[in-house]
Amino acid sequence: MTGKHTIILTTVLAILSMLGLIGMLVVEGGWDLFFFLLTILPLLVGVIALWRRRGVR
């Protein structure tokens, strides 16, 4: 994945991460885990991307 898709992915992940941060603060109760997962989504996607391309030169 290169170009426009990467920029869109980066921007969408950043927005989702911020929504997760705000969601954890604003919403009470059982939604905490969902919003926490949203928050760490960019980290998870980044780690997966690094792992999948670890051998590529």
Added chain:
Amino acid sequence: MSPTYVTGTSRTYRLNLWLHRWCSLLATLPFLVLCLTGTVLIFHEEIDAAMGVMPAAPGLSASQRPLAESVDAVLAASPDEKVIYLGLDAEHHPGLLLLNTVPHGDSGFERAKLQFTDLATAGRIDASAGDGTTLTGFLLELHAQWFLGPFGELLGAFFALLVLVSLLSGLVVYWPHAKKVAFGLLRRGKGPRLRQLDLHNTIGAIVLGWAFAVSLTGFLLGFGTLATGLWSQQQLARVQSMHTGAPVDPRRPPIDADHALASALTAAPTGWQVSSILWPGTDFSTPRHYTVLIGGSGLDERLVRVVLVDAANGEVAGTAELPWYLKAITLSEPLHFGDYGGMPLKLLWTACTWLTLFITINGAWLWWDRRRKRKVKVRDDIKEVAP
């Protein structure tokens, strides 16, 4: 997006590259300090507890002594001082009453001493936080004010603005790179520069959302003192003009804290609690009124409302919501320090802080390395041309 934009040579690209480079370089050293102090401050509750700064919370008890007895106990122990603030925090300090005392003539919090009492017994509890010199307090002053007071806060806002510009311009600068290199690819065998560049871009993309949220909230927090001062001046001036009357003795107001608390609750929505009481004669009250802060649960716990209680007769003189700018600043605090989601969020905050610090430093290295190579090239060119 125009085709010329993505070639990496357009004016927009060059402007963003310039902004990204210089905003980042200017912010590198302050950002290093902010990240190091910020990492410690994320765990301020655990550190304070381990160092005995805050007394162990006795826990909520079925029976509770009147607040006035706690106030009396503190005043008896500090005869040259007066109480100006009382705080209740059942979530973080159950069973504990937090009181600020200052010398008689003071109306601000600059020389405030923090004291504690047990709500169940109204007895004083000793803790090292009282003298105001704690490790986390010291680091917070450095992190938030650079030891420069309100001016330092504005300086912090400026640094946060630099980081914000750097993040946004970084996204634009990332575009040509993203066209050539797949997301998450670290090119190997092509030299340390390309490897560091790939790391810079990949980690930057990963922490973009977090870094943007923390920088934006840091920027807003930089205006905290200014905004609070503005609000207290505007709001209090209005209240003072509406409610005239003789000032009360700020050390011993006719109406005690329990009466003020009960009066404030009559003006509060059902289920709301009092979180703080400010005594008459402070910078945030009038010479005649208690300023009582009330909050609900969830978001309402942070977006407190203000109730003014007449300290002469216990009547509610008025209630007010925080203005929008103070609401924004109030909500910025947890979003900046990440202390509202337990240990998992604190660990995430730490990881993102260090990743952001890494790309700041490796970005500075990329700039220095490019500069160094250019200088070497120029020197070689001169040698070739020279007879």
